[in-house]
Amino acid sequence: MDDMYREVILDHYKNPRHNGELDPADISYQDDNPLCGDMIRIDLRVDKDNKIIECAFSGHGCAISQASASMLMEDIKGKTLDDIKDYTRDDILEMLGIELGPVRLKCAMLSLKVLKVGAYGVQEWVED
Amino acid sequence: MNINNGIDIDVIKKDFPALQREVHPGVPLVYLDTTATSQKPAAVLDSLNRYYSYHNANVHRGIHTLAEEATAAYENSRKCIASFIGATSEKEVIFLRNTTEAINLVAHAWGRSKLVAGDRVILSEMEHHSNLVPWHILSEALGVEIDVINVDDEGYLDMDHYVNLLNNGPKLVSVTHMSNVLGTVNPIKTISTLAHDAGAIVMVDAAQSVPHMKVDVNEIGADFVAFSAHKMCGPTGIGVLWGRRDILEDIPPFLGGGDMIKRVYLRSFAPNDLPYKFEAGTPAIGEAIGFGEAVRYLDGIGMDKIWDHEQTLVKYAMEKVNQVPGVTIYGPSNSQYRGGVVAFTLDGVHPHDIAQVLDSDGVAVRAGHHCAMPLHEKYSLMATARASFYIYNDVDDVDALVDSLDKVRHMFK
Numbered sequence: 270m271d272d273m274y275r276e277v278i279l280d281h282y283k284n285p286r287h288n289g290e291l292d293p294a295d296i297s298y299q300d301d302n303p304l305c306g307d308m309i310r311i312d313l314r315v316d317k318d319n320k321i322i323e324c325a326f327s328g329h330g331c332a333i334s335q336a337s338a339s340m341l342m343e344d345i346k347g348k349t350l351d352d353i354k355d356y357t358r359d360d361i362l363e364m365l366g367i368e369l370g371p372v373r374l375k376c377a378m379l380s381l382k383v384l385k386v387g388a389y390g391v392q393e394w395v396e397d
Numbered sequence: 398m399n400i401n402n403g404i405d406i407d408v409i410k411k412d413f414p415a416l417q418r419e420v421h422p423g424v425p426l427v428y429l430d431t432t433a434t435s436q437k438p439a440a441v442l443d444s445l446n447r448y449y450s451y452h453n454a455n456v457h458r459g460i461h462t463l464a465e466e467a468t469a470a471y472e473n474s475r476k477c478i479a480s481f482i483g484a485t486s487e488k489e490v491i492f493l494r495n496t497t498e499a500i501n502l503v504a505h506a507w508g509r510s511k512l513v514a515g516d517r518v519i520l521s522e523m524e525h526h527s528n529l530v531p532w533h534i535l536s537e538a539l540g541v542e543i544d545v546i547n548v549d550d551e552g553y554l555d556m557d558h559y560v561n562l563l564n565n566g567p568k569l570v571s572v573t574h575m576s577n578v579l580g581t582v583n584p585i586k587t588i589s590t591l592a593h594d595a596g597a598i599v600m601v602d603a604a605q606s607v608p609h610m611k612v613d614v615n616e617i618g619a620d621f622v623a624f625s626a627h628k629m630c631g632p633t634g635i636g637v638l639w640g641r642r643d644i645l646e647d648i649p650p651f652l653g654g655g656d657m658i659k660r661v662y663l664r665s666f667a668p669n670d671l672p673y674k675f676e677a678g679t680p681a682i683g684e685a686i687g688f689g690e691a692v693r694y695l696d697g698i699g700m701d702k703i704w705d706h707e708q709t710l711v712k713y714a715m716e717k718v719n720q721v722p723g724v725t726i727y728g729p730s731n732s733q734y735r736g737g738v739v740a741f742t743l744d745g746v747h748p749h750d751i752a753q754v755l756d757s758d759g760v761a762v763r764a765g766h767h768c769a770m771p772l773h774e775k776y777s778l779m780a781t782a783r784a785s786f787y788i789y790n791d792v793d794d795v796d797a798l799v800d801s802l803d804k805v806r807h808m809f810k
């Protein structure tokens with residue numbers, strides 16, 4: 270547990286990076302996890318090569334869901350939408366630097382789900 | 398010694414194997430999640446083991462010794478539960494899987510045979526999903542209209558609103574005896590009397606009351622009462638629907654097959670007598686026997702003492718938890734109208750994170766909407782953390798909760 274609330278996770282939770290909304294945005298999507306009430310919205314601006322030039326997330330939820338969204342935003346800025354296709358659960362866990370049981374995994378994965386579905390549609394999301 | 402309202406909690410704690418374990422190395426379990434499911438005493442676990450080891454046989458149709466023993470134990474358990482809830486006859490006690498199945502049975506068997514489009518059913522804003530969704534399904538299938546009693550800011554049912562809704566001539570009122578989130582104990586006898594005066598019948602979701610207080614089904618004036626063994630020291634997979642005999646006689650069976658038939662012809666059947674008419678297929682025999690043992694265990698302590706003990710604890714807990722800066726507690730502030738449940742939020746910390754940090758101190762609480770999404774929406778909450786108490790908890794457990802909450806607060810400061 271002490272691991273789960275590593276300083277870096279608490280820092281991202283308390284001082285989220287790229288927090289807010291983009292208006293206008295090229296891609297906007299949001300989803301929630303009704304079981305725990307976590308909600309994440311992601312806005313992206315991309316250039317003509319589909320490179321992410323600006324990104325922002327907003328929403329509410331537990332430290333794990335919000336910190337992983339914040340870390341994901343930092344990570345994807347400057348990457349292309351194509352790069353995002355390859356992101357997996359392990360990338361998120363690596364960013365967080367912790368291991369998670371099945372319940373908290375859902376919290377951690379919500380932002381990646383919103384990002385992928387927003388960019389590519391539901392068919393791009395396989396829950397594992 | 399740790400005597401509380403005549404109960405020696407140290408002795409009780411020893412009855413529960415799970416309470417002897419550590420959750421992490423050197424960190425003992427402080428179990429505050431009974432509202433979801435209770436721990437089980439050794440007496441109940443032994444009864445399961447004894448049945449499956451030595452008396453295992455299918456009930457009701459066998460002639461051999463084991464079948465007779467199993468049948469006797471199963472039926473004895475029914476008698477025991479009937480007397481525990483003051484039922485006039487054990488024929489009114491139907492073994493099902495849980496409270497949810499019991500409410501679904503009433504919605505399906507009674508609802509579909511007695512209601513038509515436009516008939517009204519009254520529920521309340523504080524219901525568990527188990528006492529909402531079966532009626533939603535019925536409403537979609539038959540066009541039955543649902544009215545919902547308001548809950549006020551303190552977590553009480555708005556009785557004036559209820560009386561108003563009764564003017565619409567409902568056929569059924571289905572409400573919880575005690576809220577699994579707010580802890581509110583509803584004035585169920587008054588609710589029943591008013592419903593009957595208005596010509597409605599009354600279903601009581603007693604999942605949270607029967608485990609914690611003396612409930613006499615005739616005294617509260619209900620027509621149906623549902624509860625689950627697993628919340629009262631018994632096994633999972635077994636629960637009871639109690640129904641007034643004349644009403645049960647008057648409705649068609651729910652599931653078909655097994656114990657529920659008297660005679661079968663190729664193209665028709667004659668249903669069995671009560672209670673078997675509603676018990677289709679091989680029941681959870683061992684679990685029913687374990688349920689009987691759980692009821693004996695609780696009876697041995699005394700339901701009035703259990704209630705008094707929880708009153709002491711919840712009063713202490715509300716005081717202590719309220720002192721933690723940033724905490725908001727939901728539900729009645731007067732513990733007299735509240736069972737041993739404390740749902741709360743802590744400013745700036747999601748309930749999941751509260752529960753996770755508490756777990757590192759061995760303190761088991763629940764976080765989420767506790768299967769009461771509409772109630773949480775009413776209070777504009779995504780989720781709450783919930784601590785709940787039973788006979789095996791004491792003030793030390795509450796102190797452990799509060800100490801750990803302080804840790805959460807500092808971590809997220």
Ligand SMILES: Cc1ncc(COP(=O)(O)O)c(C=O)c1O
Nearest residue numbers: 495496497525527577602604625
């Ligand atoms: C008030 C209430 N009703 C119904 C239920 C459902 O009980 P079960 O899951 O045993 O069917 C619960 C359990 O959480 C409850 O607290």
